[in-house]
Amino acid sequence: MRPDPLKSYGCQTLDEADIQAVAEALRGQYLTGGPIVRNFELALERMTGAAHAVSCGNCTQGLHMAAHVLGAGPETSVIVPSVTFLATANAPESLGADIVFADVDPENGLMQPEHFEAAVRRCPSRPVAVMPVHLAGQVVDMKAVHGIASRHGIKIIEDAAHAIGTVYEDGGKARRVGDCSFSDATAFSFHPVKNMTTGEGGAVLVRDAGMAAKLRRLRSHGMVREADQFVDGDAGFDKAGDANPWYYEMSVPGYNYRLTDIQAALGISQLAKLETFVETRLRLKKKYDELLFPYADIVRPVKASGNCKPAWHLYIVLIDFERLGTERSYVMKALLENGIASQVHYIPVHRQPYYKAKNPDLKLPGAEEYYARSLTLPLHVNMDEGHVERVVGTLVKILGGK
Numbered sequence: 001m002r003p004d005p006l007k008s009y010g011c012q013t014l015d016e017a018d019i020q021a022v023a024e025a026l027r028g029q030y031l032t033g034g035p036i037v038r039n040f041e042l043a044l045e046r047m048t049g050a051a052h053a054v055s056c057g058n059c060t061q062g063l064h065m066a067a068h069v070l071g072a073g074p075e076t077s078v079i080v081p082s083v084t085f086l087a088t089a090n091a092p093e094s095l096g097a098d099i100v101f102a103d104v105d106p107e108n109g110l111m112q113p114e115h116f117e118a119a120v121r122r123c124p125s126r127p128v129a130v131m132p133v134h135l136a137g138q139v140v141d142m143k144a145v146h147g148i149a150s151r152h153g154i155k156i157i158e159d160a161a162h163a164i165g166t167v168y169e170d171g172g173k174a175r176r177v178g179d180c181s182f183s184d185a186t187a188f189s190f191h192p193v194k195n196m197t198t199g200e201g202g203a204v205l206v207r208d209a210g211m212a213a214k215l216r217r218l219r220s221h222g223m224v225r226e227a228d229q230f231v232d233g234d235a236g237f238d239k240a241g242d243a244n245p246w247y248y249e250m251s252v253p254g255y256n257y258r259l260t261d262i263q264a265a266l267g268i269s270q271l272a273k274l275e276t277f278v279e280t281r282l283r284l285k286k287k288y289d290e291l292l293f294p295y296a297d298i299v300r301p302v303k304a305s306g307n308c309k310p311a312w313h314l315y316i317v318l319i320d321f322e323r324l325g326t327e328r329s330y331v332m333k334a335l336l337e338n339g340i341a342s343q344v345h346y347i348p349v350h351r352q353p354y355y356k357a358k359n360p361d362l363k364l365p366g367a368e369e370y371y372a373r374s375l376t377l378p379l380h381v382n383m384d385e386g387h388v389e390r391v392v393g394t395l396v397k398i399l400g401g402k
Ligand SMILES: *Cc1c(COP(=O)(O)O)cnc(C)c1O
Pocket: 058, 059, 060, 061, 084, 085, 087, 088, 133, 159, 161, 162, 188, 189, 190, 191, 201, 202
């Protein structure tokens, strides 16, 4: 029996074709380091329009490698919106950078250009990168962020863990999140809860060939096997001048951040269905909007960012719990008693004890206001309109709506 779709706020959608693709990969010659990984990357390049896709073990690794290559480290600052998952901040933090949290729009959790500028002014060291987060699948105003970043010489890493499949508009032209028109790198996540999955998995998309080569090297121990890149000629070549067949070299230490061919096979199969996934998410999102519309005084969806056609990753509503004389905890427990999961995206990262200890006086009123009111309702491809009706009916009753 299939589990009740409302038991999770988000989850994967797999079919027989996905299972078949993985089984075939298991029967193949390479479980990792084989051609399926590159084919998945090529499919990501085709879908997004990015010049280079570099797959990796998860989005956190992708953010970590991108921040590393773009110069995050000790005596540098990296700007991260506070309303995001821990990974966005932890990736540059682990490189030794100072994390500077930006505020967000209280109506949808997105970092606005003015929040970015204010964060630049608070940097205790040279700002090297900003990591805009496309929360729930809506895009940050990348053109404006790019303008500000260029003026300060700041690199841009898009955290698009929620936004694979989102189309954004640029002067009448439809572009795909991941094409990196206004950034140096974009990271995707293929965790089961996201818009498509490889189990665990991620990818970094970039425009620059040199950066792609650096990412590929970092992904695999910093190892170089291409003879034209060897630094140590004596060690690398035989007397005839041919590259030694066993030889590899390392000039910069790296990681093992590789995706497997098994995961990539699932990725290719899932990516082929992304469009239909996105359409289903949009249809369910519109159904939620329509059913909630009469109750706008007590619960309403987050503000549309207006510059894109989002691949709605999350359906987040804003509720003034205090004004309604209730508590979020009570509402979530009451939903769960009716078999409906919900979640909060996210606890502002600057409030986490680790980061709070470093920024005890930091006040981000937009993030606080957004956090106080937000609640994520179930949204995924295993649901239908009937499920949305059940969630809305139950929620409105709990909130005492007429
Ligand atoms: C899920 C998520 C990540 C981390 O992705 P993993 O693939 O699990 O490492 C990073 N940022 C955001 C906004 C996410 O939602």
